[in-house]
Amino acid sequence: MDKNQEIIERLRKEYADVDSALEYENPYELLVATILAAQCTDVRVNIVTKDLFKRYPSPKELAQAELSEVENAIKTCGLYKNKAKNLIACAQRIMEAYGGIVPHTEEELTTLAGVGRKTANVVLAFAFGLPAFPVDTHVKRVSNRIGFAHSNDPNKVEEEDKKIIKKEDWSKAHHWLIWHGRRVCKAQKPLCGKCCILDLCPYTDKNL
């Protein structure tokens, strides 16, 4: 079997049981949770959103929310001033431009405040089940280390990864790479000794 495909199969097996901590049932909730997730742990996002979605169950309520209220509600997630302002602006645009429905294309999603390609593709993949491959810092780092990608540009990484990974696996591979990056292939001190693809990986930790 091809070396890259062997890597994919091992990651598939290793992370078969991991489910995304940020998967919410509806697109609105997933969008909000993903915006909040920047520079914040998934655990805290889940705590904050639990209360947030009671107060603002849909874009309709969030669009009319008081800025200071939203700021206080999400304060523990960090970057709260930007996020609060963006969330409200987001909801307003969803109401005014999209009739209260979260849009289904990357072009439309990225017109929303605080929504870049990563967040847009998360929504496409995990709320709408469309073929998308969101690239975050973990995906970027791990892809480069295992030799799938050779660039710091997320767009280039996406392009290279998509050639190696079958379309049906794109969204799943996003999670495999993220969890591998979080648990093993860490930015600072990667745990190469615990890596399931060590023998296939061109990268070796200098501090190993």
Place this chain on the structure above:
DNA sequence: ATCCCGAGGG
């Protein structure tokens, strides 16, 4: 100190 499933602006 360092990191957490980024985006926007210069």
Place this chain on the structure above:
DNA sequence: CCCTCTGGAT
């Protein structure tokens, strides 16, 4: 490319 935004866990 760089910088800023940010609280909380470790």
